[in-house]
Amino acid sequence: MSSVLFKLIIIVILFTTTAMSWDVQLSTSHIHELQMGKSVEIHFNSTTYENDSEESKIEIISTDSEVIITYPRFFDLPKKDHQSTWNAKFNITGQFLGYAKIYLQMVQFKNGNVVSITNSSNSHISVTVVREQRFIDKVFLICVVVLMSIIFINLGCAIEAKQIKECLQKPIAPISSFVSQFIILPIISYYYAKLIFPNQVAMQLGLYFTGISPGGGASSVWSVLLGGNINLSVVLTTIGTLESYIMIPFWATFLGSYIFAVEELPVPYSRIGSSILSLIIPLIVGVLIQRFMPRVCKVMVRVLKPLSSFLILFIIIFATVSNLYLFKIFSWQILLAGALIPWTGYIIGFITAYIAQLPVPDIISMTIESGIQNTGIAIFMLKFSLGQPAADITTVVPVAVALMTPIPLTVAFIFKKCLQKKKQEEIIDVATVTMLNENKE
Structure with a gap:
């Protein structure tokens, strides 16, 4: 029983360490009044994470793809021998009026498709898309x-x-x-x-x-x-x-x-x-x-x-x-x-x-x-x-x-x-019948 409990504690510690080991810093946390059709460049850097898998990538997630899209959407993670701090950049483009958020997450690929999410960043970017005043x-x-x-x-x-x-x-x-x-x-x-x-x-x-x-x-x-x-x-x-x-x-x-x-x-x-x-x-x-x-x-x-x-x-x-x-x-x-x-x-x-x-x-x-x-x-x-x-x-x-x-x-x-109209027709019908009756008499 004690050995099982010890293993569970080790698993929790390892999971927590892994979950907390990915530190992402974004160049901004808010983008106000991004005009439709316009783009803005975002820089980010990541620290203290080493890639153990050739199939792991960073995915840029938009909570509403009709409001904003990002390019590129995926980044390769650095290899084990890479320096502890690395950086990259991506573009956010306003598509339509509204509000959306950008998140970063680690995903596992298999045969060109995302099969699982292995980690997510706590940092995000709040984006407001407006149109140009005419x-x-x-x-x-x-x-x-x-x-x-x-x-x-x-x-x-x-x-x-x-x-x-x-x-x-x-x-x-x-x-x-x-x-x-x-x-x-x-x-x-x-x-x-x-x-x-x-x-x-x-x-x-x-x-x-x-x-x-x-x-x-x-x-x-x-x-x-x-x-x-x-x-x-x-x-x-x-x-x-x-x-x-x-x-x-x-x-x-x-x-x-x-x-x-x-x-x-x-x-x-x-x-x-x-x-x-x-x-x-x-x-x-x-x-x-x-x-x-x-x-x-x-x-x-x-x-x-x-x-x-x-x-x-x-x-x-x-x-x-x-x-x-x-x-x-x-x-x-x-x-x-x-x-x-x-x-x-x-x-x-x-x-x-x-x-x-x-x-x-x-x-x-x-x-x-x-x-x-x-x-x-x-x-x-x-x-x-x-x-x-x-x-x-x-x-x-x-x-x-x-x-x-x-x-x-x-x-x-x-x-x-x-x-x-129906009532008028009924009145006319009644009047017609009355007139006919009077003529007969």
């Missing part, structure tokens, strides 16, 4: 700022304190909307992000930030088409947007911090705060115009109110056109995420409104309001709150949400039209 990117950012400012100035002009006061005097609808949109949906969005993109932090952030955004201006259009309460829809959109000034920073720094922590990214408190502030300022400008320039205010509301949905749509289309390269990463997971956020919102809004025993038109407006996310705000927050390449990668999620949002509403609208 003129259209600057134009897009300027357009986003200008258009979002116009939308929020218009919102400030259109706020009617009387309507909000009347709505708050019967607070069942706004409370139900707040619970569904700013309590339930953000929590569900967080878990959706973790389940759908378990190893993709950027996508998790894109999905989560879209889920914590307020209702969109298009909700009032759909409320009209589907027979909802248009006045309630407008008030809920206004109140929801005002609530988002508090709730977006809250959720971004609360549950959002757990997503940032995965990649050891700092929560961008200052960027989130400045993004929210940049939306508050145009809102205040709009309120001041309403207070001191009522004639100008009426003209702006009359002109800009119908354009609000168009401006948000323009931001989404511009984001898509200027970032067509992102369709390379479009996948079934992104389409699933794009569908789950709004469609879950519809279900939550309907259940919440039904439990609150609201009238049918109010239930329709609540359902729509909870499902239509303001993807313009989501894109704005992602672009100005996150650094590169996350700000670029995450844009694909709100674009997917915008594409998938209208599908259930369009189906409902077609169904409604079919029912109306």
Whole structure:
């Protein structure tokens, strides 16, 4: 028994010695903002390891070969009579936006194939790949700022304190909307992000930030088409947007911090705060115009109110056109995420409104309001709150949400039209039968 124990101890000591005998030193541990298509040279040296096998090599491993590739990939290990310290170099080339890490490991070859891993280095290189900034990117950012400012100035002009006061005097609808949109949906969005993109932090952030955004201006259009309460829809959109000034920073720094922590990214408190502030300022400008320039205010509301949905749509289309390269990463997971956020919102809004025993038109407006996310705000927050390449990668999620949002509403609208047509035909048939009966008499 004692001899067996002694042998086990010897094996453990030998294994530990072997595992610790390979010391690798890399010329850097981080590569920030490596541009797509560009390469950087990395030097490394290794000490205190002797090669006993002709088939042993060093392999350079990339955790994501779609983001970065290395060349050469394999190095021959030095022979026994080689000096104790030796060095080599390899290149890292950026392939596509994202994050990846480089590791070194010893592998055993047989017949030209890797058959086993004999050792790994503790050292690694963290790489961030970005794309070169283009003129259209600057134009897009300027357009986003200008258009979002116009939308929020218009919102400030259109706020009617009387309507909000009347709505708050019967607070069942706004409370139900707040619970569904700013309590339930953000929590569900967080878990959706973790389940759908378990190893993709950027996508998790894109999905989560879209889920914590307020209702969109298009909700009032759909409320009209589907027979909802248009006045309630407008008030809920206004109140929801005002609530988002508090709730977006809250959720971004609360549950959002757990997503940032995965990649050891700092929560961008200052960027989130400045993004929210940049939306508050145009809102205040709009309120001041309403207070001191009522004639100008009426003209702006009359002109800009119908354009609000168009401006948000323009931001989404511009984001898509200027970032067509992102369709390379479009996948079934992104389409699933794009569908789950709004469609879950519809279900939550309907259940919440039904439990609150609201009238049918109010239930329709609540359902729509909870499902239509303001993807313009989501894109704005992602672009100005996150650094590169996350700000670029995450844009694909709100674009997917915008594409998938209208599908259930369009189906409902077609169904409604079919029912109306059927009822009209039944009314015509009844009228025809009545007329024939009267003629017979």
